[in-house]
Ligand SMILES: Nc1ncnc2c1ncn2[C@@H]1O[C@H](COP(=O)(O)OP(=O)(O)O)[C@@H](O)[C@H]1O
């Protein structure tokens with residue numbers, strides 16, 4: 341008799357996973373490792389809400405994968421489990437990329453039904469104000485990836501939100517960005533009415549990354565499925581790619597999935613190496629999608645170990661333009677520079693954070 345193709349896979353098949361959900365991107369750990377200072381600071385800044393005092397607006401900034409989004413959710417969940425005086429909504433400015441889209445999301449916090457025929461921004465604001473005056477909580481508006489908004493729209497939005505004060509009600513703003521300098525582009529009146537308290541998220545050290553990986557391993561994988569050397573290898577790999585915990589967890593998860601597919605209960609270096617190649621490929625493509633034509637052109641010219649002076653001469657573009665492009669490439673962590681002393685004075689040496697064959 342013909343055997344069903346699923347029959348073999350289901351028969352007493354052991355899995356390397358104890359709980360695969362631990363690796364899903366929306367998973368929030370019960371305890372946040374390596375972020376004690378940031379958790380403490382954010383808790384301190386939100387505390388006034390519990391005492392009916394006004395909380396200030398907050399900016400979280402730092403490179404990708406440093407726990408900004410996850411840690412905000414963690415602290416805000418603690419807050420709303422502790423008190424009924426606050427509610428929050430997380431808006432991602434990549435998905436909701438305009439003032440009106442953001443106001444429409446804020447309206448959902450009040451369960452405010454908006455008619456399908458579009459309302460003008462001012463009409464939505466009026467309705468939101470009315471709801472705010474009636475509600476019995478402080479709305480915390482988290483705008484993640486805020487730098488993705490056009491700076492004029494962003495200025496107007498933040499200015500309006502900070503000006504809304506009805507009795508003792510107000511919007512508490514929690515802004516999250518990979519690029520702190522987005523604040524510089526805001527207009528001066530918005531900057532001064534925001535009164536931002538900033539919390540920095542520095543990139544994770546190899547030791548931090550090991551701790552974060554070990555936490556996922558102990559809850560997500562069966563015992564003895566990965567050696568501490570290989571955990572160190574993954575930590576080193578993600579450390580060189582910006583100290584990014586997302587890259588570390590993705591590489592661990594992808595490798596475990598590959599092993600699981602073949603029925604292996606232990607991770608090998610080979611499987612991790614091959615998964616790392618496809619992760620590099622995905623991450624670099626994500627970054628390249630953000631780049632402009634000029635940066636891309638420059639990227640093709642760059643070689644590991646080049647001196648900054650060679651870059652200027654080889655690129656055939658104005659030095660100021662090249663500087664701007666290099667700074668953008670540095671921001672997304674595709675390249676880094678080290679200062680060296682040469683006989684002509686101080687120069688910078690370039691390092692590529694990716695394998696050039698990918699592009
Ligand atoms: N300190 C940490 N402990 C455990 N997991 C972490 C920690 N920091 C980041 N992560 C995990 O790494 C991934 C990226 O974190 P995220 O908060 O999305 O980074 P960011 O918003 O700074 O880009 C998420 O899966 C998150 O759960």
Ligand SMILES: [Mg+2]
Pocket residue numbers: 408409410484
């Ligand atoms: Mg984030």
